[in-house]
Amino acid sequence: MGLLDKEFSEGNIIITTTENLFNWARLSSLWQVSFGLACCAIEMMATSASHYDFDRFGVIPRPSPRQSDVIIVSGTVTLKMALRVKRLYEQMPDPKYVISMGSCSNCGGPYWEHGYHVLKGVDRVIPVDVYVPGCPPRPEALLEGLLKLQEKIRNESLSKS
Amino acid sequence: MKSFEEISKLLINQFPSINFEIKSDVKFEPYIIVPPNQIDNVCLFLRDNIDLQFDSLVNLSAVDDFNGEKTKDEQGNDIMKGGTLSLYYHLESIKYRHKILLRVLTDRDNPSVLSVTSVWNSANWHEREAFDLFGINFINHPDLRRILMPYDWEFGHPLRKDYQNPEFYQGMKVPY
Numbered sequence: 001m002g003l004l005d006k007e008f009s010e011g012n013i014i015i016t017t018t019e020n021l022f023n024w025a026r027l028s029s030l031w032q033v034s035f036g037l038a039c040c041a042i043e044m045m046a047t048s049a050s051h052y053d054f055d056r057f058g059v060i061p062r063p064s065p066r067q068s069d070v071i072i073v074s075g076t077v078t079l080k081m082a083l084r085v086k087r088l089y090e091q092m093p094d095p096k097y098v099i100s101m102g103s104c105s106n107c108g109g110p111y112w113e114h115g116y117h118v119l120k121g122v123d124r125v126i127p128v129d130v131y132v133p134g135c136p137p138r139p140e141a142l143l144e145g146l147l148k149l150q151e152k153i154r155n156e157s158l159s160k161s
Numbered sequence: 162m163k164s165f166e167e168i169s170k171l172l173i174n175q176f177p178s179i180n181f182e183i184k185s186d187v188k189f190e191p192y193i194i195v196p197p198n199q200i201d202n203v204c205l206f207l208r209d210n211i212d213l214q215f216d217s218l219v220n221l222s223a224v225d226d227f228n229g230e231k232t233k234d235e236q237g238n239d240i241m242k243g244g245t246l247s248l249y250y251h252l253e254s255i256k257y258r259h260k261i262l263l264r265v266l267t268d269r270d271n272p273s274v275l276s277v278t279s280v281w282n283s284a285n286w287h288e289r290e291a292f293d294l295f296g297i298n299f300i301n302h303p304d305l306r307r308i309l310m311p312y313d314w315e316f317g318h319p320l321r322k323d324y325q326n327p328e329f330y331q332g333m334k335v336p337y
Binding site: 079080082083107108112113116117119120124125 | 309310311319324326330331333334335336337
């Protein structure tokens with residue numbers, strides 16, 4: 001620190017890097033697309049409710065993809081819905097993140113063989129950051145998935161290398 | 162409350178020209194086979210007769226009987242020629258608490274059945290589902306579109322037993 005070391009006595013100044021500031025801001029207010037697909041969506045709603053309280057991590061549902069940072073694909077992605085999921089993702093502004101919640105969205109789940117209408121993993125249409133296993137995952141698992149995503153964002157860098 | 166025998170007797174008296182098949186010696190629920198070109202008249206009678214009053218269509222579902230001539234194509238997949246598709250109509254009278262099961266057999270290669278949407282409006286989506294998944298053409302249906310599969314699905318009707326899923330749909334790989 002040298003010249004400026006211990007020169008500020010007021011205590012209301014924080015010194016950090018731009019990178020850390022950006023990452024901290026991004027990971028602390030992950031607004032999710034208000035969007036659910038199947039039974040996993042019920043668990044997601046339970047996670048948002050007061051008992052598990054998603055809001056303490058800054059996660060609140062936004063009714064528009066244009067104001068959202070993260071999309072939680074919570075449930076079975078049918079082929080019909082896959083095109084809509086892709087469009088929702090494309091409407092989100094950068095930086096954007098994807099949590100794939102539950103076995104269906106991870107790999108097709110119980111529909112992997114005879115599900116003539118199911119997309120076998122949402123990663124076939126949009127890039128996924130965190131996969132949360134479970135059928136459906138408990139709210140604790142989804143919270144763990146969110147913490148993993150926050151960890152990923154915390155280690156992001158503005159530089160190329 | 163009327164028994165299955167009483168209801169079938171009423172039907173036979175009302176429609177002497179129709180050849181009903183009464184199946185009462187089955188292990189499960191007894192049923193009546195109705196010709197596909199008379200199902201709307203029969204249903205209208207069952208709904209409006211003062212002693213029957215079947216005011217509720219509980220369920221309308223289709224079954225692929227897969228009882229035609231089985232052959233193989235070049236890839237070794239089952240192909241079915243001829244045979245029948247079945248439609249089952251579960252009716253219930255809320256007032257009298259009696260039930261009846263109707264069955265309609267239709268040609269598997271060219272399935273067409275008269276719609277009962279004019280009798281019970283709830284048949285609308287049930288018939289669209291049977292059309293979507295089995296390809297049954299419901300004559301006089303007001304809006305016969307696919308209901309579950311994508312509107313532009315051009316690979317056939319998935320619950321038929323010789324259905325083949327496509328490799329790709331809209332650039333997305335379909336098999337696991």
